[in-house]
Amino acid sequence: MNDFEIGDLVEVKKDKDLSPTLRFYYNKRGMVIRLTSESYRSNKIFLKEWEILFADGKRTIFKNYELALVARANEKKS
Numbered sequence: 642m643n644d645f646e647i648g649d650l651v652e653v654k655k656d657k658d659l660s661p662t663l664r665f666y667y668n669k670r671g672m673v674i675r676l677t678s679e680s681y682r683s684n685k686i687f688l689k690e691w692e693i694l695f696a697d698g699k700r701t702i703f704k705n706y707e708l709a710l711v712a713r714a715n716e717k718k719s
Contacts, residue, residue, distance in 0.1 A: 642704075646673065653703065663707065666695075
């Protein structure tokens, strides 16, 4: 499971299982601006939902599995 951080650049996956209302965002890129919720099972994080800001100013909430990481905001350099 991807673990995104605030400021990461993500892309909405083109997935036939996405809700029809979210299909408008297929392959669009946006920035993670906040974690909106976490679900737990057996004391482990099961699912996170992220609010994404797109270039056109729209904001939408996506689940981890609906997003793919494009670039990290804070790359760790060795």
